[in-house]
Amino acid sequence: MSILDSKIPQGPLAEKWTKHKSAIKVVSPANKRKLEVIVVGTGLGGASAAASLAELGYKVKAFCYQDSPRRAHSIAAQGGINAAKNYQNDNDSVFRLFYDTIKGGDYRAREANVYRLAEVSPNIIDQCVAQGVPFGREYGGLLDNRSFGGVLVSRTFYARGQTGQQLLIGAYQALNRQIAKGSVEMYNRHEMLDVVVVDGKARGIIARDLVSGKIKRFGAHAVVVATGGYGNVFFLSTNAMGSNGSAAWQCYKKGAFMSNPCFVQIHPTCIPVHGDQQSKLTLMSESLRNDGRVWVPKKKEDAVKLQKGEIGPNDIADEDRDFYLERRYPSYGNLVPRDVASRAAKERCDAGFGVNAEGKAVFLDFKYSIERLGKDVITARYGNLFQMYEKITDTDPYKEPMMIYPAIHYSMGGTWVDYNLMTTVPGLYSIGEANFSDHGANRLGASALMQGLADGYFVLPYTIGDYLADEIMTPKTDVNAPEFVEAEKAVTDRIEKLFNVKGSKPVDYFHKKLGHIMWDYVGMSRNAEGLKKAIEEIKVIREEFWKDVRIPGELDNLNPELEKAGRVADFLDIGELMARDALDRNESCGGHFREESATEEGEAKRNDEQFTYVSCWEYKGEGQEPVLHKEDLVFENVKLTQRSYK
């Protein structure tokens, strides 16, 4: 257990961060100029960290695989960002936000980290407003708030349905300012392919210039990985096409532990899959559940007719509709947390009540709220979402209910980090969705943006100083050191190996196959038998992949297939680890549902006695079984209860 020192400060919860900040070391301005930091990824976490570190005086190199930092997938977040501002005078507080987040995460997150997140959340809003983020406002000119699923107060700040976009643009603007000043060297269209560890410390990365194909070495005194989640292991997800787990996976292979990889969030309101030509799933904002009612037909024959397209949803009378969320969870109704809503939809569809041709969709109906509030109110609230839905599906949601189905959305699991956000490799940090730390087994809506910016603006810039203060005598990293040469060679060898398979099938073929296995066995509902099967089947796909993948094009040119191949090679490994982790955790908690651990009514049953820990997987080499370490979670400030939304 000694390997895992979470460095949680002693003392009362509310004082931990303040005490810690005063205890950690600080680097002088003159020394900051000598210290280099690499930041990989430019989403909310990466962009805010890179900008803030550069403002402090560190020399920053930032990397993104996209053509601009602004494209990072944080941009797609719709609903909002939570902050304990208590502007609404509804008795919100740092503790309440902390409590909601811990409870929403089904008691599988660290108290100290979550409290700190809640504590710095108000600063985020101040910062964003100062940057020119156009948050929604009241007529009096003050900031407006929304309420969001799973909580009792209004603490969500928003910028229409594009909050993620606006927050990212804010961070991106701050980053641009530092790029213009020369304090950040920005490398667009560069993908990190390895982290370089020298004498046990992270000292740089190997990246591929995606345009020229050149493999390059970059040195620094510390490396920050802010590369998001690995949801694309499922092939179909709400993640961007390029979102991948490779950077985190390379860190894992270099000694950073992976935590809770089986915790992925399945979002209940996505546009359903149609046919087999689909490449990507589109999220419809969770806010729709505020006014939409979810239902399927009561009678199976109606469902069958819907599936065959013989009748439409409006042909089914109200009394023949099963509003199953309202039926099962009368107190929360359509606003149950994401994991609960998702599983309930799957349950109905598995029972044969699905409403589209594939039988994998449920209705989200606005008829009732249009009758109650009028069409204008609904248009004002959701107009752009309705328009987007119509563009994609060619169905008018004012006239017919939307069809929705759950889809993979967010990874709560990720690289293990201590209270300073440092991984088990000294000098290697992980922030935002890439780490595991704040959301436990389920993330609350509007909390992802909060965490990314908290880490990047207000946590990492302090905690990284504690490490770098001891590095002021370390000279500029020599990228010609043998460790760099070796790492570069390993990267080149792997690329060449992939490229030279010259098999017969495109990368997508394998990715889709992996996705199906993940969805069927490591998806919304899991059992030991299925998970074991998944592990075996992934091995088979991996073997086939390395024998039969075909990568066209050239190595020294823009080559999207080559990029994908590298990512899918890692997804195959990540998928296997997820299955292993899910197999180990024989309890149901948050987004992780084990059929073996359910109540008689089919609700999730947590097992606190055996599983109140963070699983931390250690890489032991190719073909070797990873080793599981456990960080016990200690709850001193909240009482563990079974979540109930009935």
Add this chain to the structure above:
Amino acid sequence: MSKFLTASIGRKFIMSVSGLFLMVFIAVHLGINLLLIFDDSGDLFNQGAHFMATNPLIKVMEPVLGLGFIVHILWSFMLEYQNWKARPVKYAKKNMSGASTWASRNMLVLGGLVLVFLIIHILDFFVKMKFTGHHLLEEVVVKGVHMENAYALVSTAFIQSTALGIFYIIGGILLGVHLSHGFWSSFQTLGLNNKYWLKRWQVIGQIYAVVVALGFAIIPLYFMFGLNN
């Protein structure tokens, strides 16, 4: 200031200001020309023309007007060249009709055609009145003032040549189409526009363009159909 004049917005500013100036001139010019059809004796028109030829303020403005034309034309070519350079490889297939008006995309073509018209027009009337003289321009006396009979020159030209009349009608229409974009566009370029004023400028601009086109077209038509008799 030099930075301003070479900046893209600065150049457009010059196009806009010179354009607005020319629009004022066109309005005055049209006003005088319409005297052709309001008084078949020609006295009113002759008085107008005489005023334009002799008033000191107008005399001062004449070279300014010339400069206005030259600047507007030169800058348009500079702008167009800069804009043409901005896309070295052209699209193989364009479908721009839904997104913008034909006039807005073809201001240089329209302006060029108006320029051709303008040159012929100047040679036809302005040069004769101002420099070379013409036998039709013999002196007349209106209210005791001696002046050239500009009315005779213009009316005879339209009565004698249908082709010339049609040429002038086309010229008027081209100018109108040019202005249909140019009017609101100059206010937009000056920044004198917002979501309320856009519609207003456009409506005023359309009315202005139609008045100019109709006004200039109606004069040759008036004489071609012998309505002066």
Add this chain to the structure above:
Amino acid sequence: MADKILKQLKIKVWRQKNAKSKGRFETYTIENISTGSSFLEMMDILNNDLIEKGIDPIAFDHDCREGICGTCSLYINGRPHGPDTEVTTCQLHMRKFKDGETIIIEPWRARAFPVIKDLVVDRSAFEKILQAGGFVSVNTGGVPDANAIPVSREDAEESMDAAACIGCGACVAACKNSSAMLFVSAKVSHLAKLPQGKVEADTRAMSMVAKMDELGFGGCTNTRACEAECPKSISIMNIARLNREYLKARLSR
């Protein structure tokens, strides 16, 4: 509503190996595409076909596939983001096309957006423009409370209208002059409408316009094509505001 199958489509697409090489059009045939597929899903299918035939797949930019990241581009049948309004290419669906049709796909064309490969262009000019002044000069920390300065709702909404820009470059592609004025004006407006951004409004407008000119974009002739083709319907009233801000800044010094 029900999806149909487009039995056959001809895809005439610009192929260009890299920035230096000369490009040309190639025509490929693709079969059995559902009208419910997105345009880029059609491209994915075409690419997988090409790979199996041993042909280099067509490179194109794309990422979020939800119309927000601004990565996807493509000039389809003569229009940026193709034959639909208020959508990006990734939101364009095949029901907008007819069976048997020839679809012409070109990259954004502008001197400031050189082609990198096939349909992928280099939009780093946009980055440089924003780096020239598209920000508020505040550091992290030390800022006042978020509610310290009230902002009228109308200003916040107008700012948001402009801030909705996704930086895709359709405005440049649509403009007959390859002008970046809509893009620049969106950023200038977004910040000028807020008290926090107003402080630097003058220098921002001047330095961003200077950078825009330097990078070889054309000038604005108010054709309004940018606004019509903008997937986020950014209004040209922002250009009027930019003109105003710029003239004010320039003529006052």
